[in-house]
Amino acid sequence: MESSEVDQMALISVLAEGYVVTLAGGGFRASPSTVLMEDSGRRVLADPGADGRSLSSALFKRGLSPSEIDLVFITHAHLDHLLNLRLFPDAEVCDGSFFYRGDEEIPYGRFLPDTEIEVLSTPGHTPEHSSLLVPSEGETWLVAGDLFWWRDGAVPRTDISGLLALEDELATDPEALRMSRIEALRRADVVVPGHGRPFRFEDRPLMVTF
Template sequence: MYKFKILIEGYARTGANGVYFASPTSSLIYDEKVKVLVDPGTNADALRSSFEREEMEFKDIDIVFLTHYHPDHFLNIRLFPNVDLYDGTTRWHGDQEHFYEGRLPGTDIELVPTPGHTMEQTSLVIETVEYGIVFVCQDVFWWEDGKQKSDNVNDLLNNPDPFMASWKDLQNSRKIVLDRADWIVPGHGKMFRNPRRN
């Protein structure tokens, strides 16, 4: 069983002068042995504040996990120059690439390939006391600010994604998430309860 915390709720919006602002949901999965930061995002100030709030320092993080390679999800890896980087298949330690599948090494955190938004996109599945099965599936689901529609399964399956690589894969990945999750963490938007559990 892990504990789970949203550090920054993901957002995406057009601001003043047409500038687009986006940072994904940054979250923390932890127990006594390990602290995993999922998608450090783009907003360094918000990340620093969230660490202060949790009375943590950047050096306390053991694993920085990237769900997929879109810059809004990984820009802040520069704040963790000494930490190995983990994605859905590989731990990057300097020039060494260590491959794995199934679980994040040294943890019970399950890795589930959920392609479609991008083809390498991987979700993390954790068992928690507070929320049951949590799927940190990031951009399998995401919305611009104020547009979240996560109350019913059809809206979730059909939610358009202007940046997707494959609609067929994306829909299939959404079904995988909706079959198993109690709670779902989207890339941009609020964590929500799987409507199938309501």
């Protein structure tokens, strides 16, 4: 679909599916889901990840060069999510709190500037973790970062109870993570996890009590 066919709505696509593979000798191979959004003429990339070859190939297949990415959003400061920032020296960079221009850190509001992409603070995996809510074709996509992630080979439950119970061995604050998950799932139709296959979410957490 061409951008001109839609009005006031983001186009969204998963450029690379996130993975975590445990290596036999110890350590991991890991890179997160990288998501491309196009909204109001701006191209936004979430979590460029660590797998430079796959990302470059995915952009090339869409006829895009790295210089055509306007803004790179980082969900949280784990290096596997952001090593490929070096591929986008011309893009603006932001996390859930600030735009980074050189050594300047500039706060911004609830939406990525000049877009309908909403930034949702989702602490728990790390204190500064944020996710994106992206309206697209009548649905809301949650670019979740490591609000949800699992290792390759795991088959996670994608109902509300299963998602709230999903283990995160790296979580800095498990209770904050649970609350962040509930808040995000209230809004999401499609969930793109940090590592793992995107899934449709249809089990709204209306019955969950705080």
